[in-house]
Amino acid sequence: MRTRGVSLKKIAGAVLLGVGVALLASLTLYASTYTVILVTSILMYVILAMSWAMFSGPTGYISLAPAAFFGMGIYTAAVLGLKLPLGMVILIAGLGSFCLALLVGALTLRLKGIYFVIFTVGLVELIKNLVLWYEVTFTGTRGRFVIPADNNTIYHIMLAILVALLLTAYLIRRSRFGLALQSIGEDELAAAHVGVNVNPLKTIVFAVSAIFMGAAGAIMATRWSYIDPYIAFNPLVSFMAVLMAIFGGLGQFYGPILGAVIMAYLEEMLITRFPYHYMLIFGLVLVATIVYLPGGLVGLAPKLRNWMARVRRATPGG
């Protein structure tokens, strides 16, 4: 919104994005099944990190609720998977998570700082136990089977959700509402005093971000094929989304994407190569990033540029 007009950089970015999406869309034609499954799970993490950053990045409200919305999607697929076509199931999962987030947001987005964080952690536990209680009391089982879909379908739907998410996040970010969200993060009282409807705006964007988490959960459930409340409402999902977004950096639009891709790939690589030391190495990488790059990976670019400039000055004629 601040830098309007089409710059060369923007065109380059759009072209790069287009080529990237085309390459990804045709992945199933030339890549191995293993690669497709790996990229599916990377895309899932990108969706979680990006949709988390869409709300929490500008507003500074740290939500640990992604697991609740993701799990909502998983259960939608488990309950409706037999009765409805897959596309419908995904849409309803998104809508269900939207409604849940709308309700939760309206009730709790008045809470500030650590109180909001604590509530969102509690929400995941609450829903998990509620579902568990329902299953044990009324259906008499703990878990459910989900109709599996084939790998390529799962992959393409995941990619479609991601593209829809990127488009939505980009449009919000560059609109007047993106600016208003940022002003809420900067100084909520001042934002209200220049006419920003702070609570409705926070609630709606929070709910919109939940759509994509729910949709991702629904399609992921068809790969797992068996789920129970502990799998569906796993708090680790929330932590991963937040960690990946912060690891990548919240200062730039592409930060959470970068963070999720690198972290998810790193995790997979470490698990397969160093099954015994993977958690140790993973932890070290995270700690090093937070200590040396508080702005996340995107903070690396200006540092590199400075370093390159210094090297160039130090070697005359080079």
Next chain:
Amino acid sequence: MQLLEGSGVTRHFGGLAAVSDVDFALGRGEVVGLIGPNGAGKTTLFNLISGVLVPESGTIRLQGESIGGLKPQAICRRGLARTFQSVRVFPHLPADANIQLAALFGRPGWISVGEAERETAELLEFVGLTGVRAVPAKDLKLPVQKRLEVARALATKPQLLLLDELMAGLNPTEVAEAMELVTRIRGRGVTLFLIEHVMKAIMGVCDRIIVLHHGKKIAEGTPQEIATSRTVIDVYLGE
């Protein structure tokens, strides 16, 4: 009909009557000062008017309609804007985005981004900040941040502007500039209600002054009347 009218406005903090049974009225185009010793309840009164706090009793009317209990954003869109005692600009947003946001959200109707940009440019010019439009607000000096906050408030097209200690922390030259700014804001047809400690400034720009002490209104009148009032002198000098 007065532009802003309050009657019997009261608010306690615990057992302390921060604002107690205060009546006030501002006519269109007036510049009214609000003075009083520290802790007299001046900022609390502003917070009650702008919607940060809800009055326990009494009514506040803006253009004849009651605004007690409305949210700040609703009051803003009805034509009342304010600045804060300790400046509250959006620190990481550039100066122009601070103003543009207010232009986009602070009015009853919908305005296009293009129109908001034009008005932002005009207001940057008006407060003399065109040269620093792209600088993040936190990197501006205090007097400049104060001007930015005023411009941001004006971008909501207010009928009435509350200025909470615009001149505090400014040197004499900057105070003179701020007084000149107040006069020019008045020239735009905006009614002003200002809290000030700088007596020279308040005596120079106000048509009328209201004096608060321990949450109560103890005097009201022209600068001349206030400067010579026995009660006011007693309160300030503690005789």
